[in-house]
Amino acid sequence: MSQILEQIATGIIGGDIQGVEKLVQKALDEGQEAETILQNGLIVGMAEVGKRFKAAQMFIPEVLRAAKSMHGGQELLRPLLAGDKAGRAGKIVIGTVQGDLHDIGKNLVGMLCEGAGFEVVDLGFDAPPDKFTEAIKTHQPDIVAMSALLTTTMRAMGYTLKAIEEAGLRDKVKVMVGGAPVDAEFAERIGADGYGHNAVSGAEVARNLIEAG
């Protein structure tokens, strides 16, 4: 790996928002391919961040800063990247379901998905099923992510899934769910495609869903 790509990865890990942008620009000026900078610089750095967070060597504010520097670098590369996604991992519509006001977990998942290269549309909390279906129509996301923290609002995930089906949109999106009362079994029961128990795993699940196609 060239030195500058290594520096970019290190910048990401250190959450050096301006530094990463400068380095990305420099790498471009030196004639590096946008795709190479993305894959061998930004993504390498972010993967290391994920690893370190899991090993309790990094704290979430550091992870979020890393995600932000990743995002900044990526925005610079976007116009130069080929393909309809222009270097994006995909698009996610995320929200806390109807009746539920807990949004911290959802916010974290959203930020880390951004850090993983996704474009994220946030529907906020207490989002009724039709807000999700409308957002699917408007934003055409690859993934719909739902959060619920209450036993009493978990079922709204099921209702939302049903609404997505009834609107004829189910085969257009993958659906992932999470939140304290939710588990993998519940996710399967309501017919979701993925479940994550924390924000880092949420971003991983999102990537896997895209890779699985």
Place this chain on the structure above:
Amino acid sequence: MPTSRFNIRRKPRLNVLQSEQVEDVYMATMEVLERTGVRITHQRSLDLLLDAGARVDGDRVRIPDSLVKDALNRAPSRVVLGTRSGERTVKLERNRSWFGPSLDCLDYLEPATGERRKFRLEDCRTTASLLENLPNYQWGMTFGLASDVPPDLSDRLVLKEALTYSEKPMVFCCKDINSLKDIYEMALVIAGDEKQFLNAPSIVMLADPISPLMLTDDTLEKMIFCAEKRIPQICYGAPQAGSTGPATFAGSIVQGTAESLIGLVITQLVRPGAPFIYGAFATVMDMRTTIFSYGAPEMILMGAALAQMSQHFKLPYFGTAGCSDAKLPDSQAAAEATMSCMSAALSGANLIHDCGLLDHGCLASPAFMVLVHEVLDMLAPITRGIQVDDEHLAVDVIHDVGPGGHFMQEDHTAEHFREVWYSNMFDRSNYVSWLEHGGLRFEERLREQTLEQMEHHERMLPEEKRKELDRMAEHWE
């Protein structure tokens, strides 16, 4: 742990803020209310606030400190709760502390088998009966949200269960105004009529502002109803330092105070003198796991500071202690709960919840309730403080025994040795007798004692009232 008037004066005091700092926190809180304000969309609340002199700009309400001062003047400085038979038991005043269990858990830790599973309605009966049997808890909560009943009814069904199997006053959360009306109706049936209810209110509503600085329409609707009916209520946000509150502890205390005081202002505009309990669940986000901590030392510290603020305001205070981030009632759980209970008691927190709660708010554990109950028992002699008078200074008996003697046969010893605390759970025997008694590990003794505590006659609500509640429940929706 009943505390007499005399004891209150003797109770050791934990002051984590100097009096100058209390003023600083107060002024900063007023600045937040006046400068940043609070987001409210509820029309009736907006009208009330505007009429009273707040500045309303769309959904942003900014409140001058004079409005807070008026509210503080109108609010009662003490709230007394009672048992369902009308006995006034829990006096929320000065630095008196009253401990109680937790609410709305997702899961239940079966005390006999150690199995962890979803919380069910029947578990509420078990925990409420256990509560009845544990005298260091003077009030209760709804322990868990039952997963085996229709979700829309869960809030009322668990409370009905708790009120049926325990006499003690209950703090509850409910989903909306309709739930609240049903709950109030239940309380009136239990008390007999409104007069008797007001004489010794046996229910208290817990309302949550959403940090930072928001109150939803549903919450305000419920708070106004409680104020009108004089149902005691707690306005208790959850600023989580570093995520929904500023990362600094003083900042989270300021924000939590602002979130609670806005509730005070509204309730006192609705009905001057409406019983109101101040508080905030100020804790930290654990930045390694992102969990909302129920055992952090910073939570304990901020809780003590908030208790001091309440004494400054002369408002009763709702605090948090006796809970843990551990997944089992183990050594970590005991350490965290002990520290928080001691700090809550010594800072003079009044209504202290979440004893027996594990896994940062997710797991109700009868065994942990029993463990924390013993911690509270151990705390009692500390909160009683040291009696200092001629008899207790013991100069005469020191003189009589003199250098080199001993005190074991003195009348003075016979009269006072019972002032020492003994545990039925913590072991002080010597090694050989410990072995002779089976060499039981603490966890094993705790399990045994929990099961013993659970075997007893519950104090059920009289049959006619039970039937009436059942009839009411048929119409809940």
